[in-house]
């Protein structure tokens with residue numbers, strides 16, 4: 001881990017939770033960077049169509065991605081999100 005006092009992406013302080021979907025956030029399921037892991041697909045057991053939506057659509061303010069992102073946030077909170085600089 002780095003010794004930075006603030007997250008270089010979302011600017012949160014050490015020990016705080018990142019902004020949602022900050023590129024530095026660690027996935028609590030695989031402990032890899034969430035931006036590059038595939039847990040949203042496996043944890044939510046997304047259908048082929050839903051997986052394609054996640055891979056292609058960038059705007060999570062519109063359906064169907066909005067609902068998928070809401071489900072993912074629920075799973076992350078249930079699992080326990082990882083704060084910046086901590087585990």
Ligand SMILES: [Zn+2]
Nearest residue numbers: 007010018022
């Ligand atoms: Zn961050």
Ligand SMILES: [Zn+2]
Nearest residue numbers: 027030037039
């Ligand atoms: Zn993951």
